[in-house]
Amino acid sequence: MSSYPKPLPEVTPLTKPFWEASKRGELLLQRCKNCSTYIWYPRHICINCGSRELEWVKASGKGKVYSYTIVRQVIGNSPEFSKEIPFVVAEIELDEGARICSNIVGVKPEDVSIGMPVEVFFEECTPEISLPKFKPAR
Amino acid sequence: MSGFRGIAAISGYAETPFSRARVDKGEPRLTAEEYYAWALELLLKQTGLEKKDLTGQGVGIIGSEWPHSEIWSAEAIQNLGLEPKLLVRADHGGANAAALLVQGVLAIQAGYVEHFLMLGADTPLSITGPASRTWRYDENYLKPFGTMGPNSLIAMAMRRYMNDYGAKPEHFGTVSVVQRKHATLNPNAYLKTPLTMEDYLNSRLISDPLRLLDICIWVNGGFAILLSSASAAKRITDKPVSILGFGEWHNPNAGQPMHDITTTGVKIAAEQAYKMSGITPRDVSLFQPYDDYTVAVLMQIEDAGFCKKGEAGRFLEENDISYQGQLPVNTGGGQLSAGQAGMAGGFLHFVEAARQLRGEAGQRQVKDARIGLVTSLGCVGFEGHFINNYAVVLGGEV
Numbered sequence: 001m002s003s004y005p006k007p008l009p010e011v012t013p014l015t016k017p018f019w020e021a022s023k024r025g026e027l028l029l030q031r032c033k034n035c036s037t038y039i040w041y042p043r044h045i046c047i048n049c050g051s052r053e054l055e056w057v058k059a060s061g062k063g064k065v066y067s068y069t070i071v072r073q074v075i076g077n078s079p080e081f082s083k084e085i086p087f088v089v090a091e092i093e094l095d096e097g098a099r100i101c102s103n104i105v106g107v108k109p110e111d112v113s114i115g116m117p118v119e120v121f122f123e124e125c126t127p128e129i130s131l132p133k134f135k136p137a138r
Numbered sequence: 139m140s141g142f143r144g145i146a147a148i149s150g151y152a153e154t155p156f157s158r159a160r161v162d163k164g165e166p167r168l169t170a171e172e173y174y175a176w177a178l179e180l181l182l183k184q185t186g187l188e189k190k191d192l193t194g195q196g197v198g199i200i201g202s203e204w205p206h207s208e209i210w211s212a213e214a215i216q217n218l219g220l221e222p223k224l225l226v227r228a229d230h231g232g233a234n235a236a237a238l239l240v241q242g243v244l245a246i247q248a249g250y251v252e253h254f255l256m257l258g259a260d261t262p263l264s265i266t267g268p269a270s271r272t273w274r275y276d277e278n279y280l281k282p283f284g285t286m287g288p289n290s291l292i293a294m295a296m297r298r299y300m301n302d303y304g305a306k307p308e309h310f311g312t313v314s315v316v317q318r319k320h321a322t323l324n325p326n327a328y329l330k331t332p333l334t335m336e337d338y339l340n341s342r343l344i345s346d347p348l349r350l351l352d353i354c355i356w357v358n359g360g361f362a363i364l365l366s367s368a369s370a371a372k373r374i375t376d377k378p379v380s381i382l383g384f385g386e387w388h389n390p391n392a393g394q395p396m397h398d399i400t401t402t403g404v405k406i407a408a409e410q411a412y413k414m415s416g417i418t419p420r421d422v423s424l425f426q427p428y429d430d431y432t433v434a435v436l437m438q439i440e441d442a443g444f445c446k447k448g449e450a451g452r453f454l455e456e457n458d459i460s461y462q463g464q465l466p467v468n469t470g471g472g473q474l475s476a477g478q479a480g481m482a483g484g485f486l487h488f489v490e491a492a493r494q495l496r497g498e499a500g501q502r503q504v505k506d507a508r509i510g511l512v513t514s515l516g517c518v519g520f521e522g523h524f525i526n527n528y529a530v531v532l533g534g535e536v
């Protein structure tokens with residue numbers, strides 16, 4: 001068992017390629033071979049056209065903040081997060097056209113804004129899981 | 139489908155007292171089973187029906203946080219001694235009551251049953267076993283980043299809403315303050331201390347821009363609502379509340395990877411409900427929108443057609459939403475002040491609408507209450523948009 005104290009995603013046959021790539025520092029997205037729709041979070045079928053022909057493709061890792069919140073109180077998640085408060089949870093609109101939820105770090109919470117360009121980096125939590133996080137784009 | 143009048147009505151309603159299980163304050167700490175039993179007994183008393191009158195009729199029950207048995211509807215009717223012909227269970231979270239209501243009136247319209255008993259109780263403050271596991275998308279793609287359930291998702295919807303439409307904290311505060319005023323006139327509301335705008339603005343930030351007073355308060359409690367065919371309802375009460383129309387819509391824009399999280403599916407549901415009932419927003423004498431958060435109320439004021447998209451803030455500046463105003467909103471205090479009984483929270487809006495339309499709302503009675511609109515939301519989706527959306531038009535004597 002890992003000693004990482006906060007919740008981690010489960011790795012399933014569906015999501016294994018994503019988490020393997022995360023370890024290498026690459027952000028993958030599912031793309032539909034039939035209609036080219038990009039999808040996040042991972043699915044078993046294209047939410048647009050219904051094709052099961054989905055492939056993992058490397059994403060640019062760049063996007064913009066669609067919205068964000070500054071978490072100031074832990075409710076219904078690991079008490080471990082209280083050490084990090086205040087921190088930013090954001091929805092990031094990736095350049096490919098899908099939205100991912102993550103943290104914005106490397107900037108004061110009050111300096112985050114909607115529309116801010118951000119880019120991905122990976123935080124190694126355990127040997128299996130590196131979480132994609134975002135920081136202001138250079 | 140249009141012209142749903144004369145088919146089905148609410149013929150009875152019951153709401154137990156609410157509690158936060160503060161035994162130190164003399165509040166009861168009851169189980170969900172006890173609240174179901176209590177609500178059913180209250181309903182039988184109000185309607186004058188005996189339990190055997192419900193044999194061979196319809197029963198709908200919600201999922202509760204605890205117990206969360208795989209065969210819960212069966213367990214519940216066994217506990218309560220009910221023997222229905224039709225038995226359904228809802229799992230639409232905040233929209234549970236609306237979900238049962240639609241299923242019930244469709245069964246009545248089809249002539250399959252004459253009565254449909256809606257039951258909802260929950261005890262989020264005294265869960266006696268493991269709480270239900272939450273959603274997979276929450277576990278895998280939200281919680282690892284420190285999201286705090288719906289609070290974080292709705293805070294982001296609120297931020298985006300403020301950004302796109304220029305809404306100010308005072309607009310959300312108006313909802314909080316006016317609903318509290320209603321709660322002070324509701325003997326069954328949990329929070330009855332009057333609030334000022336200053337109190338709202340000084341309440342602590344839980345997840346910017348979401349403040350404590352933007353969030354509903356959990357209570358333990360139970361509800362029962364009886365739906366009956368129009369003719370059966372008249373035998374039970376001289377004040378049936380007719381179901382004039384309804385609409386629902388789930389997972390709007392399902393095929394898009396990115397959603398506008400400032401608009402709810404109530405827009406589609408309300409259009410259906412207005413068309414079916416033949417009324418317009420101008421005809422509505424009271425509005426009971428789902429209020430897990432203040433921003434949801436602003437969005438539903440827009441999506442139900444009381445003003446244009448993005449203009450709810452201005453609407454709140456120009457209109458009084460108190461029970462004496464142009465558009466009375468959540469006249470019993472809503473979930474923000476009366477309390478959210480967990481997965482049964484959405485019953486509150488139907489009970490309050492029925493109470494108002496029967497002229498039984500006491501000090502907070504809306505004058506000439508004729509048409510009520512209830513809108514319900516359930517399940518905050520991955521991006522912070524609501525998956526389940528309902529609108530129901532109710533009428534007194536038409």
Ligand SMILES: [Zn+2]
Nearest residue numbers: 032035046049
């Ligand atoms: Zn496709």
